[in-house]
Amino acid sequence: MKKTVFLGALTVAGLAAGAAAAGTLDDVKARGKLNCGVSTGLVGFAAPDANGEWNGFDVSVCRAVAAAVLGDPAAVEFVPTTGKTRFTALASGEVDMLARNTTWTFSRDVDLKFTFVGVNYYDGQGFMVPKELGVSSAKELDGSTVCIQTGTTTELNLADFFRSNNISYEPVPIETNAEAQQQYLAGACDVYTTDASGLAATRATFENPADHVVLPEIISKEPLGPLVRHGDDEWGDVVRWTLNALITAEELGITSANVKEMASAAGNNPEINRLLGTEGNLGEMLGLSADWAVAALSSGGNYGEIFEKNIGENTPIGLSRGLNAQWTEGGLIYSPPFR
Amino acid sequence: MTTLTDPPKQAFRLSQLIYDTRYRSMTIQVIAMIGFLILIGWLISNTAQNLADLGKEPSFRFLGEPAGYDINQRLIDYNNQDTHLRAAFVGLLNTLLVAFLGCITATVLGVIIGVLRLSKNWLVARLMTVYVEMFRNVPVLLWIVFVMAILIESLPAPRAFRGDNPEATMKVFDSVAVTNRGVYVPELLFGVDARDEKGEYLDAPTGWRVGLGDLPIGASADNPACASYYATEGAMAGEPGPGCGTFQISLDLMAVLFVLIAGFYSAHRIKLRADRIQEATGERPTTWYLRLGVVVVPLLIVLYALGAYLAYPELRGFNFRGGTHMRNSLIALWLALSLYTAAFIAEIVRAGIMAISHGQTEAAAALGLRSNRIMSLVILPQALRVIIPPLISNYLNLTKNSSLAIAVGYMDITGTLMGITLNQTGRELETVLLGMLIYLTISLSISAVMNWYNNRVKLVER
Structure with missing residues (x-):
């Protein structure tokens, strides 16, 4: 009997691992649907709206990939994953790609056997405190109680930050963003820490956002990006170059409004022509149709449009481009050339 | 033929x-x-x-690497540079703590409720029925979350204690602080009640009432935590390193426990002697002051000699400091598990009592016993034989249900080993297997102890 319990676990693990096979691109085409792992609900990045439609910055990446591969941005099955379940979901093949504000780190890339295809948001960990505490710097947080989402890199950054500044804190581990918000608002913790973009998104949902401040310290580098399983380079290329297409399109001035027109005939700019399939055979090399980038761009527009629509300054979340501006405008968003 | x-x-x-x-x-x-x-x-x-x-051969080497994360509730010393193994051990102790507290509370509550449910008082019996039905029929996870939500939303935050005219004040002669981060109660410390300029308690050894200090187990030059100590000449004398070692055992606490156990043992011997005299002569000597004395007097002497004092919680900075901090997560989990399991135990107790023939009650009454003595001397001891086997499975349930701890952020073995460690190392198979093995061991140990107890109380058949 005891043995069966032990072996039962192996069964589950074995079946899960067995599902992960090579040839994701063919699998997705055969299935007619892209399985995309997203967060369980972070407004602006990935959250279902009142009609149950998923929307957000990360969701748009999934939709662009689905459009590029299948020609239909709606052919996506969104799989909500928590910080704890996301890697298992990807490694086991339950999802084809993960677009879930996930930090690109050495150990996740090398040890956990994933491939990060690029960075779609340069983030960093910050702290939010109620204004009434009168705290102006994270170094004044000695002895404070800190709410933190468990199973994330923020947990390790937090430990490192307090250790290196030789100050103490009490961590309160919390499973989801919603619970963290409840505890923080009730005063069960003094500080809430997560990626600065997440803090802005959370603060936007508060009744009185002005009563809370995000401290100036950014204590870590958090390059967030989509990732796929290690070892399936064809699929990795598809996701990587779809993301690059969105970025390059912004740089070249291709938007959802003018992409159809620009793709109708070859223009003067050879890179635009190559990207939109009116010249060369980049789509064929990827194993996709010639108008793959046109479909991807029609789904939600270029990188800049996606940013402005979901998390930009005119949305409740109100993030400025900052580091996430194009390299031509002093930011870090940079795509290799389409050549 | x-x-x-x-x-x-x-x-x-x-x-x-x-x-x-x-x-x-x-x-x-x-x-x-x-x-x-x-x-x-x-x-x-x-x-x-x-x-x-996938390139992920099963390996347990990750257990020896630094964990890198902090744990709020720890019964042994731990910091984020310790290994994953030690973090798992901290989690294991937290699991055992909540299981132990929960089993005791659930048993006490369950017996009281089970007995009261059979009460002749209509109101009491109905109230207990409502209790049992309410707790039994709602998933325990909801109770845990519900209790936590009540604690967080209804109790004052530490900042409500601040100011000249605070919204909230400390209870019980200003010694207990009830906040929505947990309950801070005074802590028994040994040595000298001295503090540094920041108000932290110090171990300042002056005079003879200094306490015995801690005995480090496994302190050696190989232990990284001891490296700085062993670099000094104190190590030359062959003394164990202070403040390092795998475990620290408080000698003061051991001394107090020893005196306490010795006191109870003596009290028991005095009772046996009184029983003998009563059987021989029919007169029972008055012994209550002797029995009280052998427990209390030596204890007070030892506590004074070791310089025991109470450290009171105080609001400093963001939080209360000093005293023992019972976190909300522990209280919520403990309460919810106890209340939930008590409903099941109450039904078991009721079934056990009803299994005893009514003739036993009548016979005991005919001997002139009062009704509470009938219950404690005649009915319950017999009912125990029926109660204990199903009680074991309820203890196991409580222990296993404690793995829901992460719902309130209590760092048990599921939260540390199968939560953060799994996530940071990506070793799903190994950590989950290890976790299952640990729960199996805990459950089998509880079963073994309870079966041993069952064998002692069960009817001896000849």
């Missing part, structure tokens, strides 16, 4: 395995067993193959 001849013995034929009813069932079992083993073997090799393809 007749001769009996044995019927000719037939040689064993292979077809008998199928057609002979003596062997058939065995054949089927052997075939089923082989099939089962093949299935298992296939699963194991499949798992191993797939993990190898």
Whole structure:
């Protein structure tokens, strides 16, 4: 009997691992649907709206990939994953790609056997405190109680930050963003820490956002990006170059409004022509149709449009481009050339 | 005279395995067993193959690497540079703590409620019925979350204690602080009540009331935590390093426990002597002051000699400092698990009592026993035989249900080893297997202890 319990676990693990096979691109085409792992609900990045439609910055990446591969941005099955379940979901093949504000780190890339295809948001960990505490710097947080989402890199950054500044804190581990918000608002913790973009998104949902401040310290580098399983380079290329297409399109001035027109005939700019399939055979090399980038761009527009629509300054979340501006405008968003 | 001849013995034929009813069932079992083993073997090799393809061969080396994360509630010393193994151990102790507290509270509550449910008082009996039905029929996870939500939303935050005219004040002569981060109660410390300029308690050894300090186990030059100590000349004298070592045992606490146990033992001996005198002479000597004295007096002497004092919680900075901090997560989990399991135990107790013939009550009443003594001396001891076996499975349930701790952020073994460690190292198979093994061990140990107890109280049949 005891043995069966032990072996039962192996069964589950074995079946899960067995599902992960090579040839994701063919699998997705055969299935007619892209399985995309997203967060369980972070407004602006990935959250279902009142009609149950998923929307957000990360969701748009999934939709662009689905459009590029299948020609239909709606052919996506969104799989909500928590910080704890996301890697298992990807490694086991339950999802084809993960677009879930996930930090690109050495150990996740090398040890956990994933491939990060690029960075779609340069983030960093910050702290939010109620204004009434009168705290102006994270170094004044000695002895404070800190709410933190468990199973994330923020947990390790937090430990490192307090250790290196030789100050103490009490961590309160919390499973989801919603619970963290409840505890923080009730005063069960003094500080809430997560990626600065997440803090802005959370603060936007508060009744009185002005009563809370995000401290100036950014204590870590958090390059967030989509990732796929290690070892399936064809699929990795598809996701990587779809993301690059969105970025390059912004740089070249291709938007959802003018992409159809620009793709109708070859223009003067050879890179635009190559990207939109009116010249060369980049789509064929990827194993996709010639108008793959046109479909991807029609789904939600270029990188800049996606940013402005979901998390930009005119949305409740109100993030400025900052580091996430194009390299031509002093930011870090940079795509290799389409050549 | 007749001769009996044995019927000719037939040689064993292979077809008998199928057609002979003596062997058939065995054949089927052997075939089923082989099939089962093949299935298992296939699963194991499949798992191993797939993990190898992913480049993740099973390995437990990650347990020796630094964990890198902090744990708020720790019963032993731990910081984020300690290993994953130690973090798992901290989690294990937290699991055992909540299981232990929960089992005791659930048993006490369950017995009281079970007895009261049989009360002749209509209101009391109905109230207990409502309690049992309410707790039994709602999933325990909801109770845990509900209790936590009540604690967080209804109690004052530490900042409500601040200011000249605070919204909230400390309870029990200003010694207990009840906040929505937990309850801070005074803590018993040994040594000298001295503090530094920041208000932190110090161990300042002056005079003779200094306490005995801690005994480090496993302190050696190999232990990284001791490295700085062993670099000094204190190590030359061969003394154990202070403040390092795998575990620290408080000698003061050990001394107090020893005196306490010795006191109870003496009190027990005094009672036995009184019993003997009563049986011999029919007169029972008055011993309560002696029995109280042998427990209390030596304890007070030891506490004074070791310089025991109470450290009171105080609001400093963001939080209360000093004293013992019972976190909300622990209280919520403990309360919810106890209340939930108590409802089941109450039903078991009620069933046990009802299993005892009513004649026992009447016979005891005829001897002139009062009703509470009938319950404690006649009914409950017999009912225990019926109660204990199902009680074991409720203890196991409580222990296993404690793995829901992460819902309120209590760092038990599921939260540390199978939560953060799993996440940071990506070793799903290894951590989950290890976790299952640990729960199995805990459950089997509880079973073993309770079965031993059951064997002691059960009816001895001759």
